[in-house]
Amino acid sequence: MAGRILIVDDAPIIRLMLKDILVANGYEVVGEGSDGNEGVQKYKELKPDVVTMDITMPEKDGIQALEEILAMDEDAKVIVITAIDQREALMEAIRVGAADYIIKPFETDRVLSAIRKVFGEG
Amino acid sequence: MEKDSKISKAVELIAQLSVDRASQVLSKLIRSGARITLERAYMTDISEATAKINAQENQAEVIGSMVDMMGDAPFKFLFYADAPSCLILTDLILQREVGLTKEFNIYVRSTIQEIGNIMASAVCNVFASDFEIAMKPTPPKVVHDFLGTVFQEFVMGTAAERDEVMIIESRFYIVRYDVKCTIYILPFPGSDKTINYICNTRLKGE
Numbered sequence: 336m337a338g339r340i341l342i343v344d345d346a347p348i349i350r351l352m353l354k355d356i357l358v359a360n361g362y363e364v365v366g367e368g369s370d371g372n373e374g375v376q377k378y379k380e381l382k383p384d385v386v387t388m389d390i391t392m393p394e395k396d397g398i399q400a401l402e403e404i405l406a407m408d409e410d411a412k413v414i415v416i417t418a419i420d421q422r423e424a425l426m427e428a429i430r431v432g433a434a435d436y437i438i439k440p441f442e443t444d445r446v447l448s449a450i451r452k453v454f455g456e457g
Numbered sequence: 458m459e460k461d462s463k464i465s466k467a468v469e470l471i472a473q474l475s476v477d478r479a480s481q482v483l484s485k486l487i488r489s490g491a492r493i494t495l496e497r498a499y500m501t502d503i504s505e506a507t508a509k510i511n512a513q514e515n516q517a518e519v520i521g522s523m524v525d526m527m528g529d530a531p532f533k534f535l536f537y538a539d540a541p542s543c544l545i546l547t548d549l550i551l552q553r554e555v556g557l558t559k560e561f562n563i564y565v566r567s568t569i570q571e572i573g574n575i576m577a578s579a580v581c582n583v584f585a586s587d588f589e590i591a592m593k594p595t596p597p598k599v600v601h602d603f604l605g606t607v608f609q610e611f612v613m614g615t616a617a618e619r620d621e622v623m624i625i626e627s628r629f630y631i632v633r634y635d636v637k638c639t640i641y642i643l644p645f646p647g648s649d650k651t652i653n654y655i656c657n658t659r660l661k662g663e
Binding site: 352417424 | 571577
């Protein structure tokens with residue numbers, strides 16, 4: 336069965352790019368969210384295997400959403416995505432419990448490598 | 458590069474490092490050779506700057522991405538591109554044939570939002586890593602309007618507190634395509650003094 340993935344990012348273009356990569360490589364994108372609140376809500380509804388979570392988002396940022404998701408499900412696998420060089424935010428996400436990270440602008444190989452690692456395929 | 462005598466060597470250096478870093482990131486993002494040149498770093502009267510933009514380029518329709526960088530030396534960042542350039546950038550970022558995007562849609566707006574976000578982060582990193590100033594970007598705000606209106610909104614917050622602002626202005630060149638983009642970096646009141654102080658202190662220490 337294909338891995339079920341939830342994409343959370345405030346930029347539709349990034350959601351489209353990630354979805355194209357994931358679907359082309361056999362994964363199922365079960366939902367999308369455009370901010371941290373939607374990310375947490377859709378995690379509850381959809382119970383995805385993996386979440387890709389942008390860090391800098393309006394309303395509720397990716398780190399707050401990551402904390403809430405892990406509080407609901409300590410086994411949740413969340414890959415954080417952040418713009419190049421936001422090192423402090425990235426370190427904070429890893430401290431909170433992110434499973435892996437992807438830096439924007441990203442290459443297809445790096446996205447797949449992070450996803451495969453989290454699915455235990457790598 | 459044209460520069461005002463009031464701009465210190467330290468600020469000039471930080472501006473140059475910022476656009477160099479932004480050039481590298483832009484090239485990677487759009488997978489095409491991109492070069493950003495620092496055209497001017499200058500202090501200007503805010504009303505004069507607004508009037509000049511209104512007079513020269515007010516009719517140009519642009520999409521812009523504004524980011525507030527918060528921290529030790531907060532500043533505002535504006536990336537904008539004219540309408541035809543936004544369509545080209547969208548095709549480049551989606552890695553498809555240039556010309557396929559013919560009209561404005563959420564992906565065009567989002568392309569500018571994301572380029573602004575990523576480039577603002579790259580500029581921010583120059584402040585953070587090279588000068589050890591803690592900075593954090595806020596989510597970008599996308600604006601689609603005439604340039605004069607966009608610029609007025611960009612300077613609005615700072616103009617209320619002072620008459621003179623520092624502007625770091627740069628232009629983009631993208632290989633094979635005629636893409637016109639511009640970055641403005643506008644320190645909040647007080648930030649230019651902080652940047653000057655930190656840069657000068659560090660430069661003297663090196």
